[in-house]
Amino acid sequence: xxxxxTGVELALAYKPAPDWTLFANATYTYGQDETADAPLRxxxxxxxxxxxxxxxxxxxxxxEATEVWAARFTRHxxxxxxxxxxxxxxxxxxxxxxxxxxxxxxxxxxxxWITNVRAGWKVWDDGRHGLDITxxxxxVFNTSYREVYSQRQKEAPGFGAVLGARLTF
Numbered sequence: 001x002x003x004x005x006t007g008v009e010l011a012l013a014y015k016p017a018p019d020w021t022l023f024a025n026a027t028y029t030y031g032q033d034e035t036a037d038a039p040l041r042x043x044x045x046x047x048x049x050x051x052x053x054x055x056x057x058x059x060x061x062x063x064e065a066t067e068v069w070a071a072r073f074t075r076h077x078x079x080x081x082x083x084x085x086x087x088x089x090x091x092x093x094x095x096x097x098x099x100x101x102x103x104x105x106x107x108x109x110x111x112x113w114i115t116n117v118r119a120g121w122k123v124w125d126d127g128r129h130g131l132d133i134t135x136x137x138x139x140v141f142n143t144s145y146r147e148v149y150s151q152r153q154k155e156a157p158g159f160g161a162v163l164g165a166r167l168t169f
Contacts, residue, residue: 001035005043019057024050039075042149045111046071063119073109073148080107085146090154103146112145114138114156129169136162 007029014022026048031040051066080086086107087095095102103109116138123131142159150156 001033003031003033003035003040005029005031005040019055021053021055022051023053024048033077036078039077041077041079043075044070044148045073045075045109059122061119061121064117066116066118068114068116070111070147072111074106076107085149085154109146109148112143114143114145115140130167132166134162134164134166136160136164138162 007027009025009027011025012023016022026046027044028046029043031043032038033040047068047070049066049068051064053062053064055062076086081102082094084090084093084095086102086109087093087100088103089100092100094100095107116136117140118134118136120132120134123133125131138160139156139158144158145156146154147156
């Protein structure tokens with residue numbers, strides 16, 4: 001058969017002041033199976049991220065807030081109608097008309113906005129050795145959402161916190 005995928009991705013960053021950065025990224029992809037005259041599978045909806053970041057003048061710490069978003073998914077492929085990720089309860093398998101209806105009758109997946117906050121601190125750095133600590137607060141408002149074609153196939157995790165460290169020696 002014949003098919004095509006096309007799209008565009010845009011990214012930008014702007015520094016309104018020396019220590020501040022505004023940034024954004026957006027991706028749009030379109031895929032079509034020309035032989036079957038149907039949408040291709042695994043083509044995500046319009047999505048992206050935008051945020052603001054502050055870096056201390058000393059360079060020892062930083063903090064940023066981001067919004068990760070995805071538009072409503074509206075172009076499902078025929079095979080999606082057998083995909084558990086499109087059912088109300090993915091644990092019960094593929095959508096059907098009796099025990100596990102589709103999440104939406106038209107197989108749409110709602111869009112979402114997720115707020116994340118991150119911070120980092122350079123504890124020590126002597127040029128060759130160092131220690132950095134980071135804290136990520138993901139899905140700060142505990143928003144319920146579903147990512148299209150996610151390996152999890154169900155509602156994404158709620159609020160989460162991750163503390164990390166990087167030691168170089």
